[in-house]
Amino acid sequence: MADFKNLLNLIFPSGCIYCGRLSDDRVHGFCKECYNSLSIYLRKIGYTWYVFEYDKKISQILKKAKYAGKPGAVKKMAGLLGGLLLDKDIEIDLITYVPMHKKDIGKRGYNQSGIAARKISKILGFPCRENALYKTMKTKKQADLSKNSREKNLNGAFLANEHIVKGMRILLIDDIITTGSTLGECKKTLIAAGAAKVETAVIAHTPFNRKR
Numbered sequence: 302m303a304d305f306k307n308l309l310n311l312i313f314p315s316g317c318i319y320c321g322r323l324s325d326d327r328v329h330g331f332c333k334e335c336y337n338s339l340s341i342y343l344r345k346i347g348y349t350w351y352v353f354e355y356d357k358k359i360s361q362i363l364k365k366a367k368y369a370g371k372p373g374a375v376k377k378m379a380g381l382l383g384g385l386l387l388d389k390d391i392e393i394d395l396i397t398y399v400p401m402h403k404k405d406i407g408k409r410g411y412n413q414s415g416i417a418a419r420k421i422s423k424i425l426g427f428p429c430r431e432n433a434l435y436k437t438m439k440t441k442k443q444a445d446l447s448k449n450s451r452e453k454n455l456n457g458a459f460l461a462n463e464h465i466v467k468g469m470r471i472l473l474i475d476d477i478i479t480t481g482s483t484l485g486e487c488k489k490t491l492i493a494a495g496a497a498k499v500e501t502a503v504i505a506h507t508p509f510n511r512k513r
């Protein structure tokens with residue numbers, strides 16, 4: 302298998318997801334130099350685990366994954382996040398993710414948070430439950446809104462499946478946290494449906510007042 306991977310790298314060399322440099326020696330998609338120069342470790346703010354503090358480049362990579370049909374980098378970074386979470390022995394029963402409205406999935410073809418959650422589920426060995434949360438309303442893009450309007454925009458936008466979440470300790474996955482309104486609303490919805498505990502994990506923490 303390793304030989305096959307090497308062969309593929311020779312035929313289709315792919316660059317470091319951060320600097321783009323071609324190299325066949327990569328860690329979670331990063332070349333060794335980038336991997337060593339970035340401060341990569343697991344941090345927690347409130348109930349949210351994350352790996353990267355604000356970094357323009359990481360934000361760009363995540364944006365590309367979201368809007369430019371290139372979710373591969375999210376899968377790689379989710380692998381990194383999953384590996385770091387594994388060391389924490391967090392107590393959960395299932396994993397789920399921030400859902401998109403079905404019309405938006407139809408347009409984009411995938412939900413990058415779902416891609417991340419499935420990868421993390423494989424690493425941690427807990428099931429990823431696809432239908433734990435639904436987005437029932439089309440909402441405005443959070444990135445275009447002020448801090449206050451973000452919460453209003455999402456109010457009542459999600460619905461949780463009681464049969465799946467009742468009594469469960471849940472790890473909720475998203476790609477990025479900004480004001481926390483999205484994760485907060487999802488957590489509220491899960492708890493209201495009977496979830497015993499909700500922790501969240503994201504790849505990057507991007508403060509609202511920074512230019513993304």
Ligand SMILES: [Zn+2]
Nearest residue numbers: 317320332335
């Ligand atoms: Zn690099």
